[in-house]
Amino acid sequence: MNGTADLFARSAEDSYATFESVKAWKKATGRPVLGYFPVYFPSEIAHAMGFLPVSLLGASGRVGLDMATAHTQSFVCSISRSVFQLSLQGNLDVMDVLLFSNICDVARNLSGITKRNLGDRRIEYLHYPINNTSAHAVPYLREEYRRLADILAGVTHHPLEPEALRRSMELYNRKRALQEQLTAFRRARPGLLPYTEYYNVLRAGGMLPVEEYLPALESYLAELPSREGKPKDGVKVMVLGNFCEQPPVMLMKSIEDAGCFILHDEALVGERWLGLADLTAADPLESLARGYVQNLEPMTVRFHPSVNKQKALLDRARTQGVEGVVFATPKFCEPALYDYMIGKPALEKANLPYLHIEYEESASSFEHARTMVETFTESILFD
Ligand code: SF4
Numbered sequence: 001m002n003g004t005a006d007l008f009a010r011s012a013e014d015s016y017a018t019f020e021s022v023k024a025w026k027k028a029t030g031r032p033v034l035g036y037f038p039v040y041f042p043s044e045i046a047h048a049m050g051f052l053p054v055s056l057l058g059a060s061g062r063v064g065l066d067m068a069t070a071h072t073q074s075f076v077c078s079i080s081r082s083v084f085q086l087s088l089q090g091n092l093d094v095m096d097v098l099l100f101s102n103i104c105d106v107a108r109n110l111s112g113i114t115k116r117n118l119g120d121r122r123i124e125y126l127h128y129p130i131n132n133t134s135a136h137a138v139p140y141l142r143e144e145y146r147r148l149a150d151i152l153a154g155v156t157h158h159p160l161e162p163e164a165l166r167r168s169m170e171l172y173n174r175k176r177a178l179q180e181q182l183t184a185f186r187r188a189r190p191g192l193l194p195y196t197e198y199y200n201v202l203r204a205g206g207m208l209p210v211e212e213y214l215p216a217l218e219s220y221l222a223e224l225p226s227r228e229g230k231p232k233d234g235v236k237v238m239v240l241g242n243f244c245e246q247p248p249v250m251l252m253k254s255i256e257d258a259g260c261f262i263l264h265d266e267a268l269v270g271e272r273w274l275g276l277a278d279l280t281a282a283d284p285l286e287s288l289a290r291g292y293v294q295n296l297e298p299m300t301v302r303f304h305p306s307v308n309k310q311k312a313l314l315d316r317a318r319t320q321g322v323e324g325v326v327f328a329t330p331k332f333c334e335p336a337l338y339d340y341m342i343g344k345p346a347l348e349k350a351n352l353p354y355l356h357i358e359y360e361e362s363a364s365s366f367e368h369a370r371t372m373v374e375t376f377t378e379s380i381l382f383d
Helices: 004-016 021-027 044-047 066-071 078-088 105-117 139-155 161-188 196-202 210-226 247-259 285-291 309-320 334-349 368-382
Strands: 033-036 052-054 098-099 122-126 237-238 260-265 324-330 356-360
Touching: 004 021, 004 098, 004 210, 021 033, 033 196, 044 052, 044 139, 044 161, 052 066, 052 309, 066 196, 078 105, 078 237, 098 139, 105 122, 122 139, 139 237, 139 260, 139 285, 161 196, 161 210, 161 260, 161 285, 196 210, 196 247, 196 368, 237 247, 237 309, 237 334, 237 368, 247 260, 247 324, 260 324, 309 334, 309 368, 324 334, 334 356
Parallel strands: 033 052, 033 098, 098 122, 237 260, 237 324, 324 356
Antiparallel strands: none
């Protein structure tokens, strides 16, 4: 257990700024690397074409933001600035392609400003459909994926092969299924798997080659049930809003230390939310596009006209038996704040307590947040 837990912890740490394991992989294989900005990216396509897809989740205080700050407004979120800083100071030089998408206006503009400042690099932009009820959404996204594959073929000089894509989809289906098992274990026995360890396991999944990650995760999961520990008391909560910029792990630890069991949160949700892609479909590219467009998972960051977000929030809270909701929103993140404004009245009506905390990825003091959460949990326990 220690070996795999250490591997995940090392890999998660490497993913903040150094990317040493990515450099080693590239040197050993001679193959290209694609770095992608959250929230969602179809890693299967890059993998099938020989790339190592690497999730860019921000530096969380590991680098200063002086260069990025000189180029950006003071009211943009920290993850956009730290990823930009990493690219400006050379930490992302190992990546042959940097990819952004239309999660929000900041991510959209980050693509442009990065391109302007790193003109010699392939900076690409994937535009996901907005109206997912339109009959054109699936064919449109399939064509976006085809365009992406053509761009990647410009690096590898090999076209995307449907059978290679199918094999990659199988691997990534397996990865999502195992990560779901991990989450289910934590939900059932939260006292045996601290959030910080759980987070490292997930974060390593956006960094390690999937062929290395899968056996490590299988062996880790096989040993988890033999863990021993005394049952702890805790208020069961959901944490929402942490889908793009990652909260400092110490903030999440503070929430746990203040008496909460985090049964659900949105960290790295883009890696997991597609579910299982249909491997039997005649056109695997279309299958991936269909998986994105037709997914009705109430992922808070995304709007789908068929999903009533307020009802979805309450349904999830009831299904998981949570006693409160913590909205942890990154500073200056409009999508997270919109979701907070939508969720808040629904929770008030349902008489379900909630708390709002704002964070920056580089924050290093959590006393205030811990006091807020302690007051919140006490108000639930002694209500
Ligand atoms: S943290 Fe929020 S504002 Fe910043 S890039 Fe992500 S979604 Fe956009």
